Amino acid sequence: MNIQIMVIVHGAEQAHLIKVLSEKTHELGGKWLNSKISHIDNYFAGLIKIEIASNNVDKLIEQFKALHIHVETAKLDLHSQDKSKHFILNVDAKDRFGLVNDISEVLGENDIKIESLECHRIGGADIGGIVFTSEFKISAGDDFDKAELIKSLQTISKDLVINLHA
Template sequence: MKKQFIMTLMGPETPGLMRILAEKTHARQGIWLKSKISHLEGQCAGIIKIETDEQQVEALQQELKAVAGLQVVYPVAEDSAPSQSKELQLTIESRDRPGLIKDISNIFDGYDVSVTNLECHRFAVAEIGQSVFKGDFDLMTPADIDLDSLVAELEELDLRVIKNTVDG
């Protein structure tokens, strides 16, 4: 019988790290179902959903955990009831200021929106003499969300909001 588990990892970015993890998974008849790996400032962080034979799970987890320099965690997955939701992608641009992500997150919370992926950058713009924030947000929203109200509330923070994709 097949079993699936999630692995989160963090450690220094080293050449061949993904190859090592993939080889160890393959040696235990495992496959990566989904993965998201990011590198930033010499560090690597990721999350991988793995499937293998039930009798291989513990040995595979121990081998992956033993990779030098890598911190590995296997969060306990809880079954959750499927909810009616849809995916949304927003790009938010603004003059940078302290507390900006907190303010955006508070609005998302008020609409029961979950951030599934966030990539943000701050950079200086000489013409305005200030830093600018740009964030690309992948969101999971309730199916009945009032998208116009969400965007209007975000724009009240003096943000430029671009709706990239709405699924469904």
């Protein structure tokens, strides 16, 4: 019987690591359903949703761990379906301490789930200092009010540039 698992992997960067992980999954009859892999400096982290025969899960995890990376797994419920509305929220502003915290607090107060977040700080004399730029992939329930969220975010700072789209 096939099951779905979420595998969390992270560790020091290794040459061809993603290729090796996918090959090991394929060799055991598994398939990657969804994945998010990120690299920062010489470190990587990934989430991989895998469908595989239940009797091969332990073998797969052992093979992943043999690569000297950190590995965690969770069995997923095959019957759960996400009925949320999905949006992309871009927020740009003059950089300051605590900006990510303030934005995530407003999202939490509005019952919004952060599915992924990517942020950068860009500096240069030609732009007048350091600028914070971000992309939040978010999901919300049926009662979500876009205008209310934007209004709430604008209370953080007057210089926020907010773009929210489906």
